Amino acid sequence: MLSYIDQHEIPRALQHLLARQQGEDAANLPRRSFLKLAGIGGLAIGAFPLTAAAQGGGTADTALKPTQQPSAFVRIAPNGEVTVVINRLEFGQGVLTALPMILAEELDADWSLVRAEHGSSDPAYADPLWGIHLTGGSNSIKHSFTQYRELGARARAMLLNAAAARWKVDAAALHTQSGSVIGPGGLKASYGELAEAAMAQPVPQKVALKDPKHFRLIGKPTNRLDAKAKSSGRQDFGIDVHLPGQLTAVVAHPPVFGARLKSVDDSAARAIKGVKAVLRVPLDRGAEGVAVVADGYWPAKQGRDALKLQWDTSAVEKVDSDKQLAQYRELAKQSGPRQFDADMAPMDKAPRHIDAEFVFPYLAHAPMEPLNCTVQLADGKADLWVGTQFPGVDGNAAARVLGLKPEQVSMHVQMAGGGFGRRAVGTSDYVVEACEIAKAARAAGLNAPVRMVWSREDDIRGGYYRPMHLHQARIGFDEQGKVLAWEHVLVGQSITTGTMFEGGMVKNGIDATAVEGMREPYPIPMRLTVHHPKVNVPVLWWRSVGSTHTAFVMETLIDELARNTKQDPVAYRMQMFGDKHPRHRAALQLAVDKSGYGKKRLPAGRAWGVAVHESFETVVAYVVEASVKQGQPVLHKVTGAVHCNLAVNPRTIEAQVQGAALMGLSMCLPGAAITLKDGEVQQSNFGDFVVPRITDMPEIAVHIVPSADAPTGMGEPGLPPLAPAFANAIAKLTGKPVRNLPFKLA
The missing domain is CATH 3.30.365.10 (Aldehyde oxidase/xanthine dehydrogenase, molybdopterin binding domain)
Incomplete structure (x- = not known):
């Protein structure tokens, strides 16, 4: 409620x-x-x-x-x-x-x-x-x-x-x-x-x-x-666009990112009823693919399945997740650019230490509505129907591909069924792909609108991903929990390098999106070293961007410091806030008060978990109740408190936090990872890329800190603190800190 x-x-x-x-x-x-x-x-x-x-x-x-x-x-x-x-x-x-x-x-x-x-x-x-x-x-x-x-x-x-x-x-x-x-x-x-x-x-x-x-x-x-x-069920989305004479295109993408075609046998595909054309087209990141254009999605998909393709992967890196982790660990040992550079001399004299390593996998966006774009070409103009977060960027990209001026491209923004960042790509990958297909189809004599549709398998196997990250931390602290030195290394791909945002986002070799959420709001003497390896896996922001991993690292380690010095995790955080973070204090206190934390008795086998994090200028605190059943983590109840300043529509905020918390839960569940073997993504759909089911949804209550100040962001801040709050509860139950997402309790 x-x-x-x-x-x-x-x-x-x-x-x-x-x-x-x-x-x-x-x-x-x-x-x-x-x-x-x-x-x-x-x-x-x-x-x-x-x-x-x-x-x-x-x-x-x-x-x-x-x-x-x-x-x-x-x-x-x-x-x-x-x-x-x-x-x-x-x-x-x-x-x-x-x-x-x-x-x-x-x-x-x-x-x-x-x-x-x-x-x-x-x-x-x-x-x-x-x-x-x-x-x-x-x-x-x-x-x-x-x-x-x-x-x-x-x-x-x-x-x-x-x-x-x-x-x-x-x-x-x-x-x-x-x-x-x-x-x-x-x-x-x-x-x-x-x-x-x-x-x-x-x-x-x-x-x-x-x-x-x-x-x-x-x-x-x-x-x-x-x-x-x-x-x-009456709402139309981009995938529902139907224009007179419209054709549908489905693309065969390479199994390894950036691969090109060696040979194409399309005879069986062309023989399928409804198939109008089979077109070889350039794809994102220098790759090639084959588009099957038909009078509907099913014949287009059948045509694609009938293609006999040989791929040339000799010129591209074939990423292997296990080897990649080993490479990241070696890289973490090397010197690199520093985001923070506090004096680490007190480390050796600290009476107590924590050594921790965190591993975060690639994550797919996996929106319910897969990617799609409909293109209608005419002499000297183009119309695009697409659910896009970047209509201007995508419109300009379409103009470049089609040889038009930007003002000759009309963007019809459609309702989208989710996105979580996937519909805001600097390369405009799927929009460019749709335009390449429409251009090739017109050159082949098909003067009709073309709707390009990705399947969910296409998106999970060949899209853009939240980067894989490795964090290593060594913390020196005293018996009262005061941090004397915190040495930290972060390894992960840069999201903004090579994009239009690189000039302002990458400073001293460090991508600001990778380190947001580190250290704040705690007065910690930290030295943070960052490495951004280049890997043949396309990466992109994923709902709440860097806070997807930094919040987990910070909030689980803060909790561990409290446990190791036998302090209440809420009181410990409040003491560290001091008088400099009133919004954090207000959100955490509201969540504590509404949850009954420290006052009500939990059922046997359950434990409290707490976390608070600011992202996009909004603070969200969670107090959760969790248990472990048959070796699996179970989230029972979530009490959330939000400080987003003035709440324009409290009902929307409630829904935002509920959805963000559920997406945060998705990072925790076993099977919620994208892995690669020999350059190929091993997951393809919700059967092997786990997302929460209705039975996983906890009871959740959302509370808003009253404020008359100008509104801050709300779409993403509800996600980051859920996973660490859940992990902190599990750590209390098992006596072992949780260092990985998704959780590994064995």
Whole structure:
């Protein structure tokens, strides 16, 4: 259940980088005025902002950026229905509801008439702080909170001015309420009645925002706008796109990353009914593949299965997980660049020591909706339908492949069935693949839209992965648990090296995404050495990025220090926080209070586990109850406390934490690892890449620390502390610390 006191998927280093490089070009684009869309007799705020200036209408204020123009974000129909366009991808996190809530709050819209839809790669839908199109880093609400409030306030001001002009009264004498403007003497007009006139009004540059004490929507638990469609099976996703004459493509990818084709025998594939073409196409990272294009998924898959292919793997590294771990251990012995460099002289004099090694495997994203992209080509233009976290990056990549200008590519952002970072790839791998297929199909005479679909096996065997990591730590401490020296080595691939983010993210040879979460919030004298080997396995951020492994290392070792000095792990953490981390303290205390930790008696065979971690500027604390049954770890109950500042939609936050906790649990279960042998991924589907089943889901309660401060991130922070809290409970039961994910108790 959700307890909320009614008051009101990118690392911090990347945030700072992108903030510095904020879109100067976007800032200099002409402002967007209100435009009337053909066929809509209302406030048609949805015209493409790049064409708005040319079409004219309304008074322009060149100080406003595209991201500040209501014309791209609000559409009011004659019947009063308000459609809010979101500048992010909705793939389960709830922004299709939360962003409209923010805008509707300031607009004073009737919430029962509010709808939502996705934006595109138009400049208006770029992140207002970073200037690029991105859904990630848990920044959707954090970065667009003020933006969407101001958009709603501007639209409301224009409606007020339109009513004032109609009634020939001062706008200051008017007020709004639930989708209507109300004036003196019983005057009243709905937003739908005023919309057409309002679009001719100047867009105000500055607007006054509501006092939070007057919020009607923000801070109130609100059902999601997409809940009914999704729960009833009527929601369409990218994979459901069906255009007239559409064909479907399935690709045979190489068994080893980067391999090329030696020979292709496609005679059996071409003989299958429904197969239209078999095309040899270039793939991601210099590889080659074969696309089978057919009039449906099943004949395309049958055609692919019938291919007889020989692969040339002689020029690529064939990774072996066991050998890779041995190589990482050797690398850990060498000197390397340092993130922190505290004096280690006290180590030898420390009365007590902990020596620990942690191993974290590759992880697949494995979203419920596999990757897909539909491409329709015409002379001098292309349309793409895809659920993407990077519509601008992917649109530009598509333009390069197709030999078009970016403005000739239209990105139709689709609802996505999960992603966890997999739909935000700097190489735009699957989008580029779809465009290569569509281009080859057109060259072969197939002038039809082509929908490329990956199977789940394709994604698990040949996608991008959370990197494998090795951590080694030696800690010197005294009898009171004070850390005197902490020497730490981290080995793992860099996610950002070779990408557009490398210049700002990799400093002194260290990728900031790999070390986020290390040391903080504890005042520890640490020397942290980092190695980033190059390995022939494509890697990518995975929900909560570096915190997927750093939180586990820090929070299990902190717990071990407390146990070794016979201190309560909660009290030990509170003492280490001091007075410098009030949000950590508040979240942990709330979780403790709501769980009954230290007060209620647990059933026999159960133990408490505790962890707290900050990621994406949000602190999440967990207190869990766990046991070991027949040698297997079992998570029974989770009490979570969240400090995300102002909670826009507590109901969404509850769902976010529940989902993140379940995904955190997925890292713990035996079988939750991607391994390689002779360069080939050994897992293929949920039969051998374990994810939690409904029987694994613990009882979970989510509580929110009340705050009126500006919102912070929420999509990812619920994941990192779950695994260490679970591990700490298991360690109490077994007397042995848990050093690996997934857990190895034997």
